[in-house]
Amino acid sequence: MKKLKEIGVAVLGYGTVGAGVVETLLKNGDLLAERLGFRMVLKGVADVDVTTDRGVALDPSLLTTDGSALLSREDVDVVVELIGGTGVAKTFILQALEKGKPVVTANKKLLAEYGGELHRVADEHHTEILFEAAVGGGIPIIKALREGLCANHIESIYGILNGTCNYILTRMEEEKLPFEEVLLAAQNAGYAEAEPSLDIDGYDTAHKAAVLASLAYGQPIPLEKVTVRGIRGMSSLDIDYASEMEYRIKLLAILRGGADDIEVSVQPTLVAHNHPLAAVSGVFNAVQVQGDIVGTTLYYGRGAGRAATASAVVADMADAGLNLLAGGRRRDLSGVSAAKILPLREPGAVVARYYLRFSMLDHPGVLARVASVLGGHGIGIDSVIQKERAENMAYVPVIMVTDQAKEKDIADALRDIADMQNVTDQETVRYRIEDFK
Amino acid sequence: MKKLKEIGVAVLGYGTVGAGVVETLLKNGDLLAERLGFRMVLKGVADVDVTTDRGVALDPSLLTTDGSALLSREDVDVVVELIGGTGVAKTFILQALEKGKPVVTANKKLLAEYGGELHRVADEHHTEILFEAAVGGGIPIIKALREGLCANHIESIYGILNGTCNYILTRMEEEKLPFEEVLLAAQNAGYAEAEPSLDIDGYDTAHKAAVLASLAYGQPIPLEKVTVRGIRGMSSLDIDYASEMEYRIKLLAILRGGADDIEVSVQPTLVAHNHPLAAVSGVFNAVQVQGDIVGTTLYYGRGAGRAATASAVVADMADAGLNLLAGGRRRDLSGVSAAKILPLREPGAVVARYYLRFSMLDHPGVLARVASVLGGHGIGIDSVIQKERAENMAYVPVIMVTDQAKEKDIADALRDIADMQNVTDQETVRYRIEDFK
Numbered sequence: 001m002k003k004l005k006e007i008g009v010a011v012l013g014y015g016t017v018g019a020g021v022v023e024t025l026l027k028n029g030d031l032l033a034e035r036l037g038f039r040m041v042l043k044g045v046a047d048v049d050v051t052t053d054r055g056v057a058l059d060p061s062l063l064t065t066d067g068s069a070l071l072s073r074e075d076v077d078v079v080v081e082l083i084g085g086t087g088v089a090k091t092f093i094l095q096a097l098e099k100g101k102p103v104v105t106a107n108k109k110l111l112a113e114y115g116g117e118l119h120r121v122a123d124e125h126h127t128e129i130l131f132e133a134a135v136g137g138g139i140p141i142i143k144a145l146r147e148g149l150c151a152n153h154i155e156s157i158y159g160i161l162n163g164t165c166n167y168i169l170t171r172m173e174e175e176k177l178p179f180e181e182v183l184l185a186a187q188n189a190g191y192a193e194a195e196p197s198l199d200i201d202g203y204d205t206a207h208k209a210a211v212l213a214s215l216a217y218g219q220p221i222p223l224e225k226v227t228v229r230g231i232r233g234m235s236s237l238d239i240d241y242a243s244e245m246e247y248r249i250k251l252l253a254i255l256r257g258g259a260d261d262i263e264v265s266v267q268p269t270l271v272a273h274n275h276p277l278a279a280v281s282g283v284f285n286a287v288q289v290q291g292d293i294v295g296t297t298l299y300y301g302r303g304a305g306r307a308a309t310a311s312a313v314v315a316d317m318a319d320a321g322l323n324l325l326a327g328g329r330r331r332d333l334s335g336v337s338a339a340k341i342l343p344l345r346e347p348g349a350v351v352a353r354y355y356l357r358f359s360m361l362d363h364p365g366v367l368a369r370v371a372s373v374l375g376g377h378g379i380g381i382d383s384v385i386q387k388e389r390a391e392n393m394a395y396v397p398v399i400m401v402t403d404q405a406k407e408k409d410i411a412d413a414l415r416d417i418a419d420m421q422n423v424t425d426q427e428t429v430r431y432r433i434e435d436f437k
Numbered sequence: 438m439k440k441l442k443e444i445g446v447a448v449l450g451y452g453t454v455g456a457g458v459v460e461t462l463l464k465n466g467d468l469l470a471e472r473l474g475f476r477m478v479l480k481g482v483a484d485v486d487v488t489t490d491r492g493v494a495l496d497p498s499l500l501t502t503d504g505s506a507l508l509s510r511e512d513v514d515v516v517v518e519l520i521g522g523t524g525v526a527k528t529f530i531l532q533a534l535e536k537g538k539p540v541v542t543a544n545k546k547l548l549a550e551y552g553g554e555l556h557r558v559a560d561e562h563h564t565e566i567l568f569e570a571a572v573g574g575g576i577p578i579i580k581a582l583r584e585g586l587c588a589n590h591i592e593s594i595y596g597i598l599n600g601t602c603n604y605i606l607t608r609m610e611e612e613k614l615p616f617e618e619v620l621l622a623a624q625n626a627g628y629a630e631a632e633p634s635l636d637i638d639g640y641d642t643a644h645k646a647a648v649l650a651s652l653a654y655g656q657p658i659p660l661e662k663v664t665v666r667g668i669r670g671m672s673s674l675d676i677d678y679a680s681e682m683e684y685r686i687k688l689l690a691i692l693r694g695g696a697d698d699i700e701v702s703v704q705p706t707l708v709a710h711n712h713p714l715a716a717v718s719g720v721f722n723a724v725q726v727q728g729d730i731v732g733t734t735l736y737y738g739r740g741a742g743r744a745a746t747a748s749a750v751v752a753d754m755a756d757a758g759l760n761l762l763a764g765g766r767r768r769d770l771s772g773v774s775a776a777k778i779l780p781l782r783e784p785g786a787v788v789a790r791y792y793l794r795f796s797m798l799d800h801p802g803v804l805a806r807v808a809s810v811l812g813g814h815g816i817g818i819d820s821v822i823q824k825e826r827a828e829n830m831a832y833v834p835v836i837m838v839t840d841q842a843k844e845k846d847i848a849d850a851l852r853d854i855a856d857m858q859n860v861t862d863q864e865t866v867r868y869r870i871e872d873f874k
Contacts, residue, residue, distance in 0.1 A: 024588050024730050034655065034776055035587055036768070132585070138731035140585025148569070148577025150472050151461050151751035218471070276737065279716060293461050294575035294738060294748035300713065301734035311731035314588035326763045331473070339471055 005038040007321035008075040012067045012092050013082035014047035017106055017133070019054035020310030021080060021317075026057060028314075036318050038325060040078075044070040071096045078320045080313060081105040086113060093118060093129070100125045102320040102329065104313055106133035112207035116220040128329035130316035135161060135208040136285045138308030139301035140315065145215050145289060146331070152291025154216035157255040158436065161208040163283035163303040164192045164199040165231050165251040169268075170281040173239050173248065179231070191283060202230035202251065202266040209253035212287075213264050217257055218338030227265040227347045234268060238357060238429055241385065241399050242270050247355075248278040249431065256345075263345040270355050270433040288436070348408030353382065353433040356402065356414075359395035359426035366423050367398060373420070377413040379405045395426060401433065442475040444758035445512040449504045449529050450519035451484035454543055454570070456491035457747030458517060458754075463494060465751075473755050475762060477515075481507040508533045515757045517750060518542040523550060534558045534566065539757040539766065541750055543570035549644035553657040565766035567753035572598060572645040573722045575745030576738040577752065582652050582726060583768070589728025591653035594692040595873065598645040600720035600740040601629045601636040602668050602688040606705075607718040610676050610685065616668070628720060639667035639688065639703045646690035649724075650701050654694055655775030664702040664784045671705060675794060675866055678822065678836050679707050684792075685715040686868065693782075700782040707792050707870040725873070785845030790819065790870040793839065793851075796832035796863035803860050804835060810857070814850040816842045832863060838870065 009025075011018050025032075025042055033039040045058065046067035064070050071079045071092060079096035081103055083089040089107055096103050098121065105111070111118070111134055122129045132142045136159070145154070160166050164186060171182045183200065186192035198204045206228045210221040231251050242249050247270040256263040271278045276298055280286040285303025290296050302308035323330050360366045371381060380403030387397040402410070414428050446462075448455050462469075462479055470476040482495065483504035501507050508516045508529060516533035518540055520526040526544055533540050535558065542548070548555070548571055559566050569579045573596070582591070597603050601623060608619045620637065623629035635641045643665045647658040668688050679686050684707040693700040708715045713735055717723040722740025727733050739745035760767050797803045808818060817840030824834040839847070851865050 028588055028590065028730065031590060032588060138728075139734055140581045143580060143585045144577045147756065148580045148752050149748065150755050151465055151469060151748050153465065153468060274716075276713070276716060279711075279713060291575075291748060293465065293744050293751075295745055297576055297736070297738035299734070299736055302732045307730050308732055311586065311588050311728060314730075315585050318587050319584065322767050323763075326760075326765070326767050328763070330759050330763050330767065 004033055005325060006041045007038055007324060008043045008077045009040050009080060009317060010043055010070045010073070010076040010078070011045045011080045011082065012071065013084065014045050014049070014054060014063070015082065016306045017309045017313065018045065018047070018082040019056050020306035021082065021313050022058050023056045024307070024310045024314050032314070032318065036322065038321055040317055040321060043073060043076050046070045067092050068095060071101070072099065077101065077324055078317055079103050080317060081107060082313070084109070086110050090114060094121055097121045097125050097127055097129065100127045102127050102324065103129045104316040104320060105129065105131050106309055106313060108134040108204070108207040108211055112210035112223055115211070115214055126328060128320070128323070128331070130320055131211065132316045133309045133312035135211050136287055136299065137163070137301065137303040137305065138311040139285060139287065139299045139303070140312065141287050141299045142215065144297070144299060145212065149289060149291050149294060149297070152293045154257055155290040155292055156257070157212055157216060157253070157287060157289050158277060158434065159209065159212065159253040159287040160250055160277060160280050160285050161253050161287070161303060162199055162205045162251060163285060164196070165205070166280065166285070167191050167283045168200070169231060169239070169249060169251065172234070172236055173243065176236060176240070178236055179234050200230045200232045202228045205251060205253050205266045209255060209264055209266055212253070213255050213262065216255060217262055217342065219341045221264055222344065225344045227267065229267040231268050235429065237397065238355070238431065241357065242355065244385070245401070246273045247271060247433070248273055250277060250280070252434065254434070258345065261343050261345040263350055265347065265350070268431050270431055275436065348406065348411065350407045351404050352407070353404055353435065354402045354410050355431045355433055356400045357429040358398045358400070358424055359428070360398050360424050361394070361422055362389050362396050363422055369420065369423060370398070370417055373416050374400070374402070374413050377409045379403070379409055379413055395424070441470055442762060443478045444475055444761060445480045445514045446477050446517060446754060447480055447507045447510070447513040447515070448482045448517045448519065449508065450521065451482050451487070451491060451500070452519065453743045454746045454750065455482065455484070455519040456493050457743035458519065458750050459495050460493045461744070461747045461751050469751070469755065473759060475758055477754055477758060480510060480513050483507045504529050505532060508538070509536065514538065514761055515754055516540050517754060518544060519750070521546070523547050527551060530555060530566070531558055534562055534564055537562045537564045539564050539761065540566045541753040541757055542566065542568050543746055543750060544568070545571040545641070545644040545648055549647035549660055552648070552651055563765060565757070565760065565768070567757055568648065569753045570746045570749035572648050573724055573736065574600070574738065574740040574742060575748040576722060576724065576736045576740070577749065578724050578736050579652065581734070581736060582649065586726060586728050586731060586734070589730045591694055592727040592729055593694070594649055594653060594690070594724060594726050595714060595871065596645065596649065596690040596724040597687055597714060597717050597722050598690050598724070598740060599636055599642045599688060600722060601633070602642070603717065603722070604628050604720045605637070606668060606676070606686060606688065609671070609673055610680065613673060615673055616671050637667045637669045639665045642688060642690050642703045646692060646701055646703055649690070650692050650699065653692060654699050654779065656778045658701055659781065662781045664704065666704040668705055672866065674834065675792070675868065678794065679792065681822070682838070683710045684708060684870065685710055687714060687717070689714070689871065691871070695782065697779065698782040699779050700787055702784065702787070705868050707868055712873065785843065785848065787844045788841050789844070790841055790872065791839045791847050792868045792870055793837045794866040795835045795837070795861055796865070797835050797861050798831065798859055799826050799833050800859055806857065806860060807835070807854055810853050811837070811839070811850050814846045816840070816846055816850055832861070
């Protein structure tokens, strides 16, 4: 029996995902060796905390607090960064790349903010940075986009990319619970962080959208120019009204490539209830990718969690190892290489249908005045639902679904309506409706 | 500007998919070169028919009837086989592999029947055979299974893999049409062949199941031992009754890996209407893959057609080219390499719930006698629907849903029931119900 080649691996960060990776290597190491033709050998695990029990049968002598020394060891071929954030994680990744060692990371924030720099350093040292686990947890969406669909211009990507938000929206809809109550339950169940802003304000989704966009369009995305709206404070009313009209509200990352610009945004969006994305519930993620050759494809799975994320990390480690054994990285280009850099589409220029919920004062003629302002801005109205005013409520809920309209026109019209006397003194709720066309 | 490297490509077979591949290279060749760092250069297209217009702006001087000469040319690095079948296609593939040239094919029949031999020859000549387009059309499911999920033991795969069957079942359900009428319409629309057996009798799905199984379990699958049932002659009655019980009938490829054996089968199966696979309609395909680490993932897209299939073929050509430029194939193992070969599970030993439709004679006590036979074979009954006997019909339709039962016990019970006097002289309809557990 011939002796298998070995690839030495260092894991930096022994948190949830780090422990999942170690566990996966222990559990399925033989299977991996059989499939890959080489063995991944864990040379060490670094963390500031090497005493907490992670529930994994790891040889304690492999633990170290010195990540820099570990990644520099000669017998370490592949470096896995699972620390997160943009501080020491970035330092370690740069150190590894500068030594010509491939890096596997799940760090979407770092990639979204410093992807260009990291890829440049990887290029300079003829090595690579792999990041399947950064988007969609265990779903091999990065590989699908970068490799499986490489023959396609990517026309659009729509993604449910944050399990916490999708869990909250699903429970709000199914159990008719208010946002705050579900958020608290999610925090208690460990599905949401004590400081939930990264998730519920849409930033985590935006980081992932930026990573997908950089792959789909071959250019870095300036995050500060991306429209990002989260689900914080969403009202159950809107979930109910949307449901009456056979829509579900999902926090979507929306990417659309045009001839002259790219649209990237994150926002709660109404999705027809019979669309596959509407069926994605709980902590699951899904990504719909439309290519000019392949048409519509969709990828679904667990978007987070120890095991699912570990599955993606280990797949990248396998690729990194195979590439090393074949003499180096296989794909030169790391998604920041478009011949022509396109600008982001101005948010105001984006065209879509909109769901508007007005809280109108109960005066005669108010509805007509609102409709007339919308008409004056060239906004057609597709349907109107006026609800009865509930007892002891000062406002009448009126839902309008618009025709296709420019976001700027909608915003201007809503500003004009807010300025009118005796119409409403409440903020009008506005969500995009996505027709996937 | 540095000159891009080139990879010479020969396309064998200029039918629907062949023309789609040529069209994709013409349309997106620049994008591919930008993404891959090399250019795929079409050196020739071979077909017995070089005169029919394929609607593609191919330089006519690239056409040839001599496939063997074309694939042997020194400037041809990658050979794409899109002829189909197990005759000349196999000869050409072996010729190419023996010259050490990687082969890209969409030929599931050839892979299912001769995969072991082809992979062996590829191994001997240190080259590879790539077959993303053989299963699921444009969906990158082979890459997901072979690379993206490589860290997982594959617990199960459930696939809707034949667009023709799914189109027929969808129209039968949505428009309440009989099988024969929809088949005829599908033939007229070009969705089904004039000789439809390969599709509607389940063989095409079985070929694809064998390809998936060989990847998931690393061993060839003896097709003759696989239970294959198609949808030919399916009655609208069963689609209606299933629908009443909130199920849809889908032609599923079912793969389940156990510790001691592997279950592989193809059969019309009842799927709960709220399961993602139930939502797959028309010519679309979907594959649900359950891994021990990643949990449940699902992949969805167009399972056939010129463009979608071409997307997968070109992705494989890209991989083959990248591998060649890196010195050769990257993954040694082509899915026929499990350390321990497992037997196929005996069909009779498979445990599932079943939908049974009896056409009972309208005599007192018949239902009780049938239930008692089932009970005698240890088969529990979950629910019973007895329909009124339609006027001028001799039979009363009775639908029974069983508890989990061995297939052999079901078959034995149905045989005993058929042998009874005054119960039924019609064949009992039987479909598996899949609970995805």
